[in-house]
Amino acid sequence: MTTQTIERTTPRLPWGRWSIRGAALTYLAVFLLLPLIVVVVDGLGAGVESIISIISSPIARHAIWLTIWTGIVMALINAVMGLLTAFVLVRYEFPGKTLLNAVVDLPFAIPTLVTGVMLVILYGPQAAIGGWLDQQFGWKVIFAPSGIILALLFTSFPFVVRSVQPVLINLDRSSEEAAATLGAPAWQIFWRVTLPALLPALVSGTLLSFARAIGEFGAIVVVAGNIPLRSQTAAIYVYGEIESGSQRDASAMSLVMLAIALGTMTLVDWLSRRRQEVNP
Amino acid sequence: MNWRKWLLISIVVGYMGMLIIAPLGAIVFGAFREGVPAMIEALQHPHVLRSFGLTIIICLVVVAIHGIFGTLVAWVLVRHQFVGKALINRLLDLPFAMSPVIVGFTLIVLFGRNGVLKPLTEAMGWQIAFALPGMILATLFVTLPFMIRELMPVLEAFGRKQEEAAATLGASGWQTFRLVTFPALRWAFLYGLGLTCARALGEFGAVLVISGGIQGRTETATVYIFRALDDRQYAGAYSAALLLGAISLVLVLVIDVFHRRSQKSIEHRT
Numbered sequence: 001m002t003t004q005t006i007e008r009t010t011p012r013l014p015w016g017r018w019s020i021r022g023a024a025l026t027y028l029a030v031f032l033l034l035p036l037i038v039v040v041v042d043g044l045g046a047g048v049e050s051i052i053s054i055i056s057s058p059i060a061r062h063a064i065w066l067t068i069w070t071g072i073v074m075a076l077i078n079a080v081m082g083l084l085t086a087f088v089l090v091r092y093e094f095p096g097k098t099l100l101n102a103v104v105d106l107p108f109a110i111p112t113l114v115t116g117v118m119l120v121i122l123y124g125p126q127a128a129i130g131g132w133l134d135q136q137f138g139w140k141v142i143f144a145p146s147g148i149i150l151a152l153l154f155t156s157f158p159f160v161v162r163s164v165q166p167v168l169i170n171l172d173r174s175s176e177e178a179a180a181t182l183g184a185p186a187w188q189i190f191w192r193v194t195l196p197a198l199l200p201a202l203v204s205g206t207l208l209s210f211a212r213a214i215g216e217f218g219a220i221v222v223v224a225g226n227i228p229l230r231s232q233t234a235a236i237y238v239y240g241e242i243e244s245g246s247q248r249d250a251s252a253m254s255l256v257m258l259a260i261a262l263g264t265m266t267l268v269d270w271l272s273r274r275r276q277e278v279n280p
Numbered sequence: 281m282n283w284r285k286w287l288l289i290s291i292v293v294g295y296m297g298m299l300i301i302a303p304l305g306a307i308v309f310g311a312f313r314e315g316v317p318a319m320i321e322a323l324q325h326p327h328v329l330r331s332f333g334l335t336i337i338i339c340l341v342v343v344a345i346h347g348i349f350g351t352l353v354a355w356v357l358v359r360h361q362f363v364g365k366a367l368i369n370r371l372l373d374l375p376f377a378m379s380p381v382i383v384g385f386t387l388i389v390l391f392g393r394n395g396v397l398k399p400l401t402e403a404m405g406w407q408i409a410f411a412l413p414g415m416i417l418a419t420l421f422v423t424l425p426f427m428i429r430e431l432m433p434v435l436e437a438f439g440r441k442q443e444e445a446a447a448t449l450g451a452s453g454w455q456t457f458r459l460v461t462f463p464a465l466r467w468a469f470l471y472g473l474g475l476t477c478a479r480a481l482g483e484f485g486a487v488l489v490i491s492g493g494i495q496g497r498t499e500t501a502t503v504y505i506f507r508a509l510d511d512r513q514y515a516g517a518y519s520a521a522l523l524l525g526a527i528s529l530v531l532v533l534v535i536d537v538f539h540r541r542s543q544k545s546i547e548h549r550t
Contacts, residue, residue: 016453017360020352020355020356021356021360021362023349023352024349024352024353024355024356024357025356025368027349027352027353028353028368031375031420031421031424032371032372032374032375032424033371033374034386034421035378035382035383035386035421036374036378038386038389038390039382039385039386042389081292081295084288084291084292084295085292085295085296087288088288088289088292089292092285092288092289094285094289100292100293100296103296103300103301104296105532106300106304106529107300108532109478109528109529109531109532110304110482110525110528110529111481111482111483111484111502111524111525111528112482112484113482113484113502113505113506113521114307114482114502114505114521114524114525114528115303117307117505117509117517117518117521118303118304118306118307118521118525119303120509121303121306121307121309121310121518122302122303122306127306150299153299154299154300154303157296157299157300186284208376211376211377212376212377214377214379215377215378215379215380215381215382216379217379217380217381217484217485218380218482218484218485218502221485221506222506222509235379235381235485238379238381238382238385239381239485239488239489242381242384242385242388242489247388247389247394250385251385251389254379254381254382254385257379257382258377258378258382261377261378261379262374262377264377265373265376265377269370
């Protein structure tokens, strides 16, 4: 019987294997590479000079700069608060901890557009908080960079927490205990012993949240509106140019966004590979 | 020691309360402010019903396609050995760096008014851009990695021993997969489907660009919310946003059960 099955399956196996592999790889190629290829070919088709002239217009330059600086501010706040949240969730016991841990994932569960709507209700000029901030401090959140940063903070909150948390859980505490025995104050132990061990995870989580922020659209478009030279980010710029039929401009800006996001992701990848080589 | 602990806990609780809980409360408040009857009336508007219907159709089609092909890809990437596998593995995160607006733009370049593939689709009589097929394609692009990323670790943990045993006993490839491999994958499979569905429900940028947002025709739930907000139809926008948010939240809570079972099955095997 065994010989029979071998006879029956052996000639059929390679054919089945190849067709499965072919189908899987075709599907991947279409859905992974197509957008990248189209943007690069379409963007470079016009020539590098045309791209440079498009993205150096004041409106495009402002959009790129706004996207980058709001992304950096978000990433820095996210790094500090994400680290603190992970630390509290791992090291302390307190009532409601399980609930707090579940709330961390909420931003991933809520559609980004809904996030934008929520922020407008809360901070819009007619809303209680939004009106109060505007009257008391002249601080506008909606249709302003603060709104963009707030929206980005909401949508990317889980990144840093969820990349630091597992490392902190598995961290060997003997070095911390040794430092404590030697009389080091708690703050120094954290700064000198705990933080360096968490740094790789912290950096990669922060960079990932930045890469993600470059392309964020749903949460921002409602909060920021579409005001060129004030609250128009790169993604909103692309949307506006598609709507008005200027594909060239949309294409040039898409290239810039892809370069920043892919560059950041490659950096994350390189850092994690180097880490594996140093201590496998 | 104790004061430091409570200080840090209150900072975290305060931050998450302001950043996450307050906006959630605001949308519940915003939607209910007009009263429950107004909410129900707003949700019964034909455009709202149609948009949610369209969102559900897109979600089902996308889940079915990724369910089949995602499993196939995960299988090939874990079980087959071939050149370039490591590279593909790293490219899997590509959609993560791709703005939904760029995905929508890609489809416009291909199928839009002056699209590269427009002559072909026109000859075939297909309407892709500003129609359902384009919206499904857009959602397929942004939801690609979820299924594959969920299945790969489980396939890796589930060794080939049982599969080889089944093959030795004379099971065909398909029988082995159906009777031996798939039962081991099922929780991860369900979780992957759920994640794909949750992401598809909330997809906005890519669908907005390729659908053209034709009122009552190519509007998904998110596109409707966006337009209603623009038209200052706040009752409709807030109620629909609350409903969509609630559906996504419940879905994510439900599939968390699948996730835990899947994690348990991996731990059990390793």
